[in-house]
Amino acid sequence: MKKLAVMSDLHIDLNHIQEEEQDLLIQILKEEKIDHLHLAGDISNDFIGLSLPFIKAIEKDIPLTFNLGNHDMLGLSEKTIQELDFQETLLSKETLLLSFHGWYDYSFFPEKSFAQNRAFKQQFWFDRRLRRLEEDPSLTASICQKLDQKLSESTFQRIIVSMHFVPHRDFLLTHPKFKPFNAFLGSHKFHDIFEQYPVTDVVFGHNHRRMQARQIDTIYYHSKPLGYQKEWQLTADFIKSQKDLIDSSRRKPNQLYTAIKNRESFQNYKKDLLSQEFRLAMTIIDY
Template identity: 45%
Template sequence: MTKKRRLAVISDFHMDSNHFSQEEIDIFLSLLKDLKITDLHFAGDISNDFHGISEPFFKQIELLTELSVTYNLGNHDMVGLSEEEISVSNFQVKNFASTAFVSFHGWYDYSFMTGKIDIKKIIAFKNSFYFDRKIHRQFDDIKITNLELQKLEKLLTELSANPKIDRIIVSTHFVPHQQFIINTRYEKFSRFNAYLGSQHFHETFKKFPKISDVVFGHLHQRRLPLTFDKVLYHAHPLGYPYEWQMINHFLEEYPQYQIAVNWHLRKRYNAIRKSSDWLKFRKAHLWEEFQSALTIFDLDD
């Protein structure tokens, strides 16, 4: 009898920014147990301190459960890491019978920007205001992305040529398809599209028919699975509390907390975050939020 494995992928856990208590971590681990998850993969942005927070968290999970834990890095994880440390966990392959699970970090090359691209402006804005100014990479963004693409194509070519592999599932952090990008006429917001990912990742994926699924995060918006060129894309990032789906449910149940600018996610969250009603609701429904951020695959061992 073939042994079954259940792989769960979650991105943008942001453990420190979300201030998860041990009780809330226990809720997450209990959910994984209830769902009979055997393998857990973090698709980047686990925390802002990889060695100080993320690695001890992985060890805690493996100590408290029987889960096998793997990960690829996002931009938040790379703060304080050298290029060598970043590369250690890049392009990993985990085999589940005839399925290869490939994880790699990804990066961005500004190609999601609409209109005329001014490279100098993009770099200047990044170095002055964007989070990634805290990351010190060995090469510029476009070269890093090109190197990622070269290594990705080489690995996928090798795996596709292996007759023992029938299916390839990919996990990355950055956005690999332009259909997930929100285009806006406001330059203030559209400039952030430069740092989201690259369409070139999809152009690489579609060359390999064995790729069935790609899971990614970075853009904190949960979408229904979408198929492009026979590749099924999954985007279910956990994100920050002010972005969580449960806030809509909370405001439906407690309409007295609605504010005039209810469309402003941060302001509506700040209006409820310390209320006893919200804290009770968050505790009761956190498992649902975790579950909606999981992408699950049933695989053979």
């Protein structure tokens, strides 16, 4: 039995993951006896300058594959994005890892029209900085068509899928303030396609919410994104330990993180517990 590890949303630029943290990650992968690492998107905002050197450094020690997230697409041409999409990795005679980027079609927030969702995206969403060549629903339809074709052509007994975007409506944001952003999370169409084929596991990220594996129909869904430092478990635990922040129920998470991020005590705490945080953000699947 071998082990596949999948991680997403490392955001190595914003999380200041440099050589020391990179070496720690490699050490953890070796301790966990990982045979193959896959990165499911949002490695950084600079794919050429930061992500590729990071990938090349890690794959010196452990076989590595990846798919893109929306942040990785910044500055890339549509041609490059397409060339990196839909990668097939043979894990064993019976098991295929199929990775693709995914996208969204606004169907997760039908309360707004296409025009309203599109306008909201252009005002607030990171992807307004990207230059995709199709409208989002059309782009997602094209991706779904290719996904269906790839899966229909496969002869493997077991298929593990990695993607960046959200493939099922059960994983949407529920807070009223954030519900409009569901439009840009993904599409349920992906699940509808998966369940027609021998897909046993789907690993995704994008929404920065960690969860235990959940079975829906015949598929196990996994999502344990690393996310931003302000979202980390170690950050929440540190904030709870600070007496001056105990009576802080009215302060927003961003304000709490700003209050502690430059404290020497937090930097030391983070260094001590980063290995644990990496492990919490790692989906391990036997194959």
